[in-house]
Amino acid sequence: MIIKSPSRLHMSLIDLSGAYGRIDGGIGLTLQDPNFVLFAEPSEKGIQIDFDDSIVDNRIIEDYNKKINDAASKMIEYYDDGRGFYFKVMKAYPPHSGLGSGTQIALSTAKLISEFNGDSLDSLTLSTIIGRGGTSGIGTFAFDKGGFIIDAGRSIEEKDSFLPSAASEVRPPLLFANYDFPEDWEILIVILSSADGVSGKEEVNIFQDYCPLPKNEVLEVSHLIFMNMVPFLLEKNLPAFGTAIDKIQNLGFKKVEVELQTDKLKNLMNKMRELGAYGVGMSSFGPTVYTIFDKNNKYIVDEMKEYVGDDGIVFTTKAKNSGHEIIK
Numbered sequence: 001m002i003i004k005s006p007s008r009l010h011m012s013l014i015d016l017s018g019a020y021g022r023i024d025g026g027i028g029l030t031l032q033d034p035n036f037v038l039f040a041e042p043s044e045k046g047i048q049i050d051f052d053d054s055i056v057d058n059r060i061i062e063d064y065n066k067k068i069n070d071a072a073s074k075m076i077e078y079y080d081d082g083r084g085f086y087f088k089v090m091k092a093y094p095p096h097s098g099l100g101s102g103t104q105i106a107l108s109t110a111k112l113i114s115e116f117n118g119d120s121l122d123s124l125t126l127s128t129i130i131g132r133g134g135t136s137g138i139g140t141f142a143f144d145k146g147g148f149i150i151d152a153g154r155s156i157e158e159k160d161s162f163l164p165s166a167a168s169e170v171r172p173p174l175l176f177a178n179y180d181f182p183e184d185w186e187i188l189i190v191i192l193s194s195a196d197g198v199s200g201k202e203e204v205n206i207f208q209d210y211c212p213l214p215k216n217e218v219l220e221v222s223h224l225i226f227m228n229m230v231p232f233l234l235e236k237n238l239p240a241f242g243t244a245i246d247k248i249q250n251l252g253f254k255k256v257e258v259e260l261q262t263d264k265l266k267n268l269m270n271k272m273r274e275l276g277a278y279g280v281g282m283s284s285f286g287p288t289v290y291t292i293f294d295k296n297n298k299y300i301v302d303e304m305k306e307y308v309g310d311d312g313i314v315f316t317t318k319a320k321n322s323g324h325e326i327i328k
Helices: 058-079 101-116 123-130 138-144 200-210 215-234 238-248 252-259 263-274 300-308
Strands: 002-015 022-043 047-051 084-091 148-151 175-179 186-192 280-282 288-293 312-318 325-327
Touching (some): 002 101, 002 252, 022 101, 058 101, 058 123, 138 148, 148 215, 288 300
Antiparallel strands (some): 186 288
C-alpha cells in the first residue's frame, strides 16, 4: 500500500496570550508540492525502513527514520496484534524547513497501519494516538482536508502553558474552518540554503521566553484573519489577501518568529516585496518564505530565481484542496 501526503504552509498562530480563555489556534495552507510518498506492508515482527535510491541526504534519512519508528511503534502498541511493518520512503522533502514534514510522516505511517488493521481512522484520531498536533492543527487537517485551514486552538483549562506541538501532550485542536483555495492563485516558495529553521529545545525556549504575548496584538491578528484574510479569500481578492499576510508578519507570535531570523532571510522577504509581491510570509519558524501570485505579477518568479542564485531553491506550486491519497 502506498500513501501520498501533502506539505503545508503554517501562516500564523492566532492567540499566544490566553487572556480570553483560549490559546493557540492557527491558519495554514495545504500545498501540492513538495509531497511525501510512503510504501508499507506488514511483516512478521519489528519495524524496517528503507529509502529510495534518490534519497541520500543524511538529515532526511535520520529524521524520517526516527519519526516513522515513533509513529509505527505507537500504532503497533495501539492495535496490539504482534505484527511488524516494512516501510519504504519513496519521496521526501527536508525536515525543519517550515513545510510540516514531521506531521505528514507520522500521520502517513499511522494511517497505513490503521488501513492494514481494517480501520479508516481520521487524522484527528491518529494525531491523538501518536501525539501530534499539541499546539497547531494545521498539519493534521492538511493531511485529511487540504485547502486553507483555521484550527480552533484550545481552552486554557485544557492547556495552560505555551509550547510548540512537538513538546505538547494535549489532544489536537478542533477544525474551525476549511476553505478551497483559488485554483488560479499560484505560490512561490523560496528556501535559502544558508538558513535553518528552528526546532527542538530551541523552539521550546522561544515559546517560554516570549509568551504570553500582549493581548492587543492577539486582537489585531484575529481581526486581520477573520475580517481581512478570509473575506478577501472568499472574494478572490489576491492583492488584499496578500496585504493581510504582510501585516501579520509584524504582529503576535509571527512577529517573534520573523524577528529571530537572519538579516539575509529578512532581506529576502523585503526583496520579494520590492519586486511586486502582493504579500510575503514566512512559514512556521522558517526558513521557507512564500508569496502568492497570479498572472499579473508572475514575473517575480524569474526575478527571485536570479536574486537567490545558488544560495537556495526557488519553485512554484499550488494549493491542494484535498488531503492525502492512498494507492492500494
